[in-house]
Amino acid sequence: MEIESGTRAKLMYGIASSMLILGLLLNYFNLGTSNFAGFSSVGNWLIYLAFVGLMISTVIALSKKRRSVDERMEFISTKALRITFLSLFVASFIIVIIDGIKAITIPYHMFMSYLVCGLLIIYFITYKILLRFY
Numbered sequence: 001m002e003i004e005s006g007t008r009a010k011l012m013y014g015i016a017s018s019m020l021i022l023g024l025l026l027n028y029f030n031l032g033t034s035n036f037a038g039f040s041s042v043g044n045w046l047i048y049l050a051f052v053g054l055m056i057s058t059v060i061a062l063s064k065k066r067r068s069v070d071e072r073m074e075f076i077s078t079k080a081l082r083i084t085f086l087s088l089f090v091a092s093f094i095i096v097i098i099d100g101i102k103a104i105t106i107p108y109h110m111f112m113s114y115l116v117c118g119l120l121i122i123y124f125i126t127y128k129i130l131l132r133f134y
Contacts, residue, residue, distance in 0.1 A: 009061045016053030023047035076134055080127040087122050091115075 023046030026032045032042030039045040098104065104111070 009057060012053065012057040012060070016050045016057060019046050019053065020050035023050060072134060076127060076130045079130055079134075080123055083126045084119055084123040088119060091118070 023043045026043030026046065027041060028043075034041055039048065095104070106114075
């Protein structure tokens with residue numbers, strides 16, 4: 001199911017705008033914890049994400065380049081996604097073993113940031129490697 005570009009742009013702008021409004025409301029009513037993920041509050045974090053989302057939406061809307069996706073690229077991306085998913089299970093198992101030996105004291109938001117960044121790196125590397133073989 002392919003979403004047409006106009007509907008997709010409206011959806012992306014709508015989500016970013018709602019995050020901006022929610023962040024402003026949280027700051028106005030002074031709700032949310034302080035020192036959240038390196039920001040002074042949850043509202044500031046949402047405002048930051050909203051501006052990043054608006055910038056990304058604008059860049060996507062302004063780019064006129066159409067991408068051609070063939071079956072080979074879909075096959076490679078599916079295989080890379082499968083390898084990344086399996087590496088998540090292996091990494092989770094290793095983290096559980098390490099946590100059982102010595103407690104991991106890293107804050108939760110930093111742990112999730114490293115995990116997501118690691119998964120993106122694994123996906124990118126496996127995609128590039130599989131691109132050479134197929």
